[in-house]
Amino acid sequence: MIDFRSDTVTRPSDEMRDAARDADVGDDVYADDPTVNELEARAADLAGMAAALYVPSGTMGNQIAIRTHTDRGQELLCDEQAHVYKWELGGIPQLSQVQPRILDCGDRCVPTPAQVREGYVEEDLHRPGTGLLCLENTHNSRGGVAVPKADIDAAADAAHDLGVPVHLDGARFLNACVALDVDPAELTEHVDSVMFCLSKGLGAPVGSVLAGSADFIQRARRIRKLFGGAMRQAGMIAAPGLLALENVDRLADDHANAARLAEGLNRIEGLSAPEPDTNIVMVDSEAAGLTGEELSAACKDADVKFHAFGDHTCRLCTHLDVDADDVDEALDRIESAVEAS
Numbered sequence: 001m002i003d004f005r006s007d008t009v010t011r012p013s014d015e016m017r018d019a020a021r022d023a024d025v026g027d028d029v030y031a032d033d034p035t036v037n038e039l040e041a042r043a044a045d046l047a048g049m050a051a052a053l054y055v056p057s058g059t060m061g062n063q064i065a066i067r068t069h070t071d072r073g074q075e076l077l078c079d080e081q082a083h084v085y086k087w088e089l090g091g092i093p094q095l096s097q098v099q100p101r102i103l104d105c106g107d108r109c110v111p112t113p114a115q116v117r118e119g120y121v122e123e124d125l126h127r128p129g130t131g132l133l134c135l136e137n138t139h140n141s142r143g144g145v146a147v148p149k150a151d152i153d154a155a156a157d158a159a160h161d162l163g164v165p166v167h168l169d170g171a172r173f174l175n176a177c178v179a180l181d182v183d184p185a186e187l188t189e190h191v192d193s194v195m196f197c198l199s200k201g202l203g204a205p206v207g208s209v210l211a212g213s214a215d216f217i218q219r220a221r222r223i224r225k226l227f228g229g230a231m232r233q234a235g236m237i238a239a240p241g242l243l244a245l246e247n248v249d250r251l252a253d254d255h256a257n258a259a260r261l262a263e264g265l266n267r268i269e270g271l272s273a274p275e276p277d278t279n280i281v282m283v284d285s286e287a288a289g290l291t292g293e294e295l296s297a298a299c300k301d302a303d304v305k306f307h308a309f310g311d312h313t314c315r316l317c318t319h320l321d322v323d324a325d326d327v328d329e330a331l332d333r334i335e336s337a338v339e340a341s
């Protein structure tokens with residue numbers, strides 16, 4: 001089976017399994033786990049932030065950030081296709097009692113400064129006030145777009161001018177750094193916090209990191225406890241996370257495989273796929289007379305797995321466990337599946 005459902009499907013390497021077994025551990029709720037402490041220090045350094053917090057998932061990292069940055073009853077500004085709004089079970093109102101105000105950021109993926117100013121609500125007797133701007137890079141639902149630093153900075157600066165902090169949902173922000181050839185610490189220069197996943201393209205079995213100022217992370221640590229995310233001998237899972245940090249440069253291979261996949265899909269009658277920025281390929285099957293669900297079902301029967309993402313769109317994600325040969329094999333199978341449908 002060739003699995004393009006997500007870059008979360010990778011299996012930990014033997015080296016990661018060994019590292020888990022051999023990890024030096026302690027009770028992380030007492031800050032006694034040296035492996036977690038090392039991971040947090042290295043992740044903070046990588047992200048160019050003063051401190052970091054190891055969290056079980058990207059969703060929890062984002063939701064902790066939102067809760068830490070905001071007060072109950074405020075508003076949060078984000079793109080209507082943002083993961084925090086669309087794919088986190090309504091966590092913004094459920095966990096922070098904050099109301100999302102969504103913007104259509106289109107192909108740009110992040111709001112223009114004008115959109116930030118228009119979306120901003122000043123607190124008064126009748127209006128709740130804007131507590132946070134959430135940005136996303138790479139932008140998942142818009143096709144793994146690597147948003148340029150200038151656009152991130154401009155949106156963040158506009159928010160800061162209004163006294164609004166900025167969180168970056170950077171589940172795949174290292175993919176953005178590699179694609180844009182920008183240092184991670186530079187890409188986060190104008191935001192107040194960033195979450196990134198170790199469990200996606202970097203190949204760790206579990207875990208994400210939230211990074212920000214020392215004060216922010218201290219407060220986030222209490223919220224992590226509240227959300228049930230404080231773990232004990234977490235060095236067992238943080239050790240493979242440390243190895244995952246070595247996998248940043250190889251994300252370029254995933255991007256090359258995604259480009260190869262998109263090229264091949266474009267050669268199949270009835271399919272079209274825009275050139276991907278990173279490791280996410282969006283393919284349109286309308287001209288083949290197939291809905292996204294029909295295309296994904298036909299390919300699943302041929303042992304190529306991916307998800308429908310819209311009426312006539314499917315999303316395919318490359319990762320550590322697929323190579324160029326797998327891409328070529330998958331393309332042959334997808335072509336046969338489309339011809340037979």
Ligand SMILES: *Cc1c(COP(=O)(O)O)cnc(C)c1O
Nearest residue numbers: 057058059060083140169171197
């Ligand atoms: C995957 C993802 C998350 C959530 O990460 P999980 O570890 O799956 O909870 C958040 N934001 C974006 C943009 C993602 O792609």
